[in-house]
Amino acid sequence: MKIVAPERRLRHAKARAVLVADRVSPLAGQARDVAGQALDMADHARNVAGEKIIVVRGWAAPRLDAAAHSIEEQLAPKLSAALSQAAAKIDPKPTKSRGWPMVLLVTGVAIGAAGYALYRRNADQWADTLKESTSDASQWVGHKMEAVVGKTSDVTNDVTSKAEEVGDRADARAEHTSKKLP
Numbered sequence: 724m725k726i727v728a729p730e731r732r733l734r735h736a737k738a739r740a741v742l743v744a745d746r747v748s749p750l751a752g753q754a755r756d757v758a759g760q761a762l763d764m765a766d767h768a769r770n771v772a773g774e775k776i777i778v779v780r781g782w783a784a785p786r787l788d789a790a791a792h793s794i795e796e797q798l799a800p801k802l803s804a805a806l807s808q809a810a811a812k813i814d815p816k817p818t819k820s821r822g823w824p825m826v827l828l829v830t831g832v833a834i835g836a837a838g839y840a841l842y843r844r845n846a847d848q849w850a851d852t853l854k855e856s857t858s859d860a861s862q863w864v865g866h867k868m869e870a871v872v873g874k875t876s877d878v879t880n881d882v883t884s885k886a887e888e889v890g891d892r893a894d895a896r897a898e899h900t901s902k903k904l905p
Contacts, residue, residue: 739897746889754882761875765868772864779856783849790845798838806831 806827813823 735901739893739901742897743890743893746893747886750882750886750889754879754886757878757882758875761871761878764871768864768867768871772860775860776857779853779860783853783856787846787849790849791842794838794842798841802831802834802838805834 809827809830813827
């Protein structure tokens with residue numbers, strides 16, 4: 724069985740479809756633009772987070788370097804001076820004893836180990852601070868990304884509902900106009 728529609732009815736339906744398409748297509752373009760903006764905002768948030776991590780690393784590196792130089796410039800000269808004074812006090816000119824140099828050597832190694840332990844502890848504290856700063860930056864980026872996604876979803880839903888309303892009104896007007904036609 725073949726359904727035959729009058730030519731006039733077909734032309735009217737085509738004209739109505741063209742009107743609806745003309746009204747809905749700008750809304751679809753706007754929806755695409757909004758989605759593109761949301762993607763741009765997400766990219767920007769990712770780039771800002773990357774920049775903040777670099778800033779934090781740039782902030783921490785000089786402090787770690789300063790701590791190393793502080794030990795090298797302040798602790799090492801004092802240690803060396805103390806060892807030199809001890810050597811001068813115990814240095815017997817005529818005889819060479821192996822006992823005192825060994826004591827000085829062990830003392831120097833012990834003092835060096837203590838200095839190294841202090842240096843490592845200070846470096847570990849800076850590393851922990853850097854880890855916390857990086858974690859905070861990551862959490863901030865995650866929250867911003869969730870907000871962008873939520874806003875994008877809301878805008879998309881609004882655009883869809885408005886497009887449906889416009890389509891419904893266009894159908895109602897077309898139906899009303901078609902009833903007026905002879």
